[in-house]
Amino acid sequence: MDVVLRYGGVKRSADDPDPWVTKVRKGTVRRVLAYFRPHVGKVTLFVLVAVLEALIVVTTPLLLKELVDSGIAKNDLGVVILTASLAAGLAVLSAALALVSGYISGRIGEGVTYDLRVQALDHVRRLPIAFFTRTQTGVLVGRLHTELIMARQQFTGLLMAVTSLVVVVVVLIELFVLSWLVAVITLVLIPLFLVPWIHAGRVIQRRTGRLMDANAGLGGLLQERFNVQGAMLSKLFGRPSEEMAEYTDRARKIRGIGVSLAVYGRLAFVMMALVASLATAFVYGIGGGLVLAGAFQLGTLVAIATLLGRLFGPITQLSGMQELAQTIVVSFSRVFELLDLKPLIQERPGAVGLARNEAPDIEFDAVSFRYPTADEVSLASLEHLRAERERGEVTPDVLRDVSFHVPAGTLTALVGPSGAGKSTITHLVSRLYDPNAGSVRVGGHDLRDLTFDSLRETVGVVSQDAYLFHDTIRENLLYARPSATEDELIEACRGAQIWDLIDSLPLGLDTVTGDRGYRMSGGEKQRLAIARLLLKEPTIVVLDEATAHLDSESEAAVQRALKTALRSRTSLVIAHRLSTIREADQILVIDGGGVRERGTHDELLAGGGLYAELYHTQFVTPGSNGAEPNGTGPGLVHHLVREGER
Numbered sequence: 001m002d003v004v005l006r007y008g009g010v011k012r013s014a015d016d017p018d019p020w021v022t023k024v025r026k027g028t029v030r031r032v033l034a035y036f037r038p039h040v041g042k043v044t045l046f047v048l049v050a051v052l053e054a055l056i057v058v059t060t061p062l063l064l065k066e067l068v069d070s071g072i073a074k075n076d077l078g079v080v081i082l083t084a085s086l087a088a089g090l091a092v093l094s095a096a097l098a099l100v101s102g103y104i105s106g107r108i109g110e111g112v113t114y115d116l117r118v119q120a121l122d123h124v125r126r127l128p129i130a131f132f133t134r135t136q137t138g139v140l141v142g143r144l145h146t147e148l149i150m151a152r153q154q155f156t157g158l159l160m161a162v163t164s165l166v167v168v169v170v171v172l173i174e175l176f177v178l179s180w181l182v183a184v185i186t187l188v189l190i191p192l193f194l195v196p197w198i199h200a201g202r203v204i205q206r207r208t209g210r211l212m213d214a215n216a217g218l219g220g221l222l223q224e225r226f227n228v229q230g231a232m233l234s235k236l237f238g239r240p241s242e243e244m245a246e247y248t249d250r251a252r253k254i255r256g257i258g259v260s261l262a263v264y265g266r267l268a269f270v271m272m273a274l275v276a277s278l279a280t281a282f283v284y285g286i287g288g289g290l291v292l293a294g295a296f297q298l299g300t301l302v303a304i305a306t307l308l309g310r311l312f313g314p315i316t317q318l319s320g321m322q323e324l325a326q327t328i329v330v331s332f333s334r335v336f337e338l339l340d341l342k343p344l345i346q347e348r349p350g351a352v353g354l355a356r357n358e359a360p361d362i363e364f365d366a367v368s369f370r371y372p373t374a375d376e377v378s379l380a381s382l383e384h385l386r387a388e389r390e391r392g393e394v395t396p397d398v399l400r401d402v403s404f405h406v407p408a409g410t411l412t413a414l415v416g417p418s419g420a421g422k423s424t425i426t427h428l429v430s431r432l433y434d435p436n437a438g439s440v441r442v443g444g445h446d447l448r449d450l451t452f453d454s455l456r457e458t459v460g461v462v463s464q465d466a467y468l469f470h471d472t473i474r475e476n477l478l479y480a481r482p483s484a485t486e487d488e489l490i491e492a493c494r495g496a497q498i499w500d501l502i503d504s505l506p507l508g509l510d511t512v513t514g515d516r517g518y519r520m521s522g523g524e525k526q527r528l529a530i531a532r533l534l535l536k537e538p539t540i541v542v543l544d545e546a547t548a549h550l551d552s553e554s555e556a557a558v559q560r561a562l563k564t565a566l567r568s569r570t571s572l573v574i575a576h577r578l579s580t581i582r583e584a585d586q587i588l589v590i591d592g593g594g595v596r597e598r599g600t601h602d603e604l605l606a607g608g609g610l611y612a613e614l615y616h617t618q619f620v621t622p623g624s625n626g627a628e629p630n631g632t633g634p635g636l637v638h639h640l641v642r643e644g645e646r
């Protein structure tokens, strides 16, 4: 049977949209325990140390008993010194053992969390791009990082609770041996002591869950708004006062929960100390009477009082044990949820590599494609909006029966209206997605038969908005080929027409590009991306030309860089510039998910179809931006876009 738990163990209904609600599947506990298997040696050692610690806890009161009854009462200084020294020695040993058990529990907790984290990171890395397009980054990072840190902390608590269990059992046995009456009274007092503690504990647990929600909410918002693109959008379009009000509101909520948590935390400890003191006073009262009545000696009373002082701490730890265990199971099951997500795109066993020496051709054979639905690729709990999923989302066909051939070493330009499917075609070439019908072949091999490594080496992609890591130019370039020498880096930068700029910077290749490359201009970023591509030396280039207007100097530089990049490679270019379109060996006019026209610029013009019609209205009619002597400007494509939107 499936169990629905709120993070931290409070039950909620199954249809509760709270992101902290997690369905814990049957068998999860066994799966969690499996992670302890490699650490069995350490767990055994930990239990042994716990038993030793418990034995010290119960031995010290016996020494005190001897000190009082055989030393002080019988006026024997030797016994007093011996028992006091032994008690001091045990105290030192106990402190040392506490350190050892802290170390072992840390090693176990960290070890188990490490294993799970590495496994999860490796798995998420393999998930298809569709997963990342659906998932809210902040929530994913939270699950792989923050929640696991929390689980690790709970581990330490749980292992401490194991020590406490041993201590409580041993102390109770000794209490019975010393005085069954006091032991029975203690057993009666324990529930009295536990009720307020458990109540405060539940409130704390609930509010901690709410605090995590609130923190995650603010964290997600900040991640979205404070990255460069978010900050830019908010500066250009944002409503500062409303945004500030939202931050303040969320921060206020966190403050409110934080204060109440501090109060409840303190209250719990005050209550614990109070009940423990009351119980001790009570036991002293009864025990004192029993000593006077001659039922037992003073030393026994001292031993009992000392034992009691050591009983309540471990009991409080034990009371939280179940919730700690539940929290661990829930955090693990949230990671298991990710691990159970099967990557849609996988390398098949026996996949082959492509020969690297010459450029292969590309062939689309009756390809149909629709983007995967949320249910196929992601988890509802990682998506911010779940409306689509709840409505039983169906995704429409984006490509229908697309067939074309890009001969080796030639350039094919894709043009067409916005949303026609051009980018989707390029995604299929780099196998970001697999087609639903038909096949995409490179060098005669279906992409699904090739190894990922081989495909990555063969296909190089330059997107419109080139992504750069927040690192130096050098590191960004080396990402494509870590073994590249300084000379190779410079040569690639020269080929990409970016070397003069880099050379003029005070730090040269060691200049930091800024978050997502925001310190570079659009043209510079694209040229850096081209340099990265040149270093990688792919035999197929997939390029999405920038639509943004560059100044004529950058424009010319990008064009020259592209010439180098595309030379003797098989190229598929989403073309936005007339110069590229004119130079293409073949133009495919994509419309409504299919190839509407195909041919060279001259053939298509001569054919008098849509392309020709658009070319004439856009470039030849009086008053248009016309002849475009340098062949730049996205006029034709923009016109095609408008046509597609009509």
Ligand SMILES: Nc1ncnc2c1ncn2[C@@H]1O[C@H](COP(=O)(O)OP(=O)(O)OP(=O)(O)O)[C@@H](O)[C@H]1O
Pocket: 133, 371, 395, 398, 416, 417, 418, 419, 420, 421, 422, 423, 424, 425
């Ligand atoms: N990740 C995605 N998930 C679902 N649908 C998508 C996704 N990406 C694109 N689409 C849809 O697929 C269709 C084709 O999009 P695509 O990006 O291929 O068009 P395009 O021709 O490249 O357009 P543009 O010139 O505006 O970039 C569009 O209707 C788009 O909304």
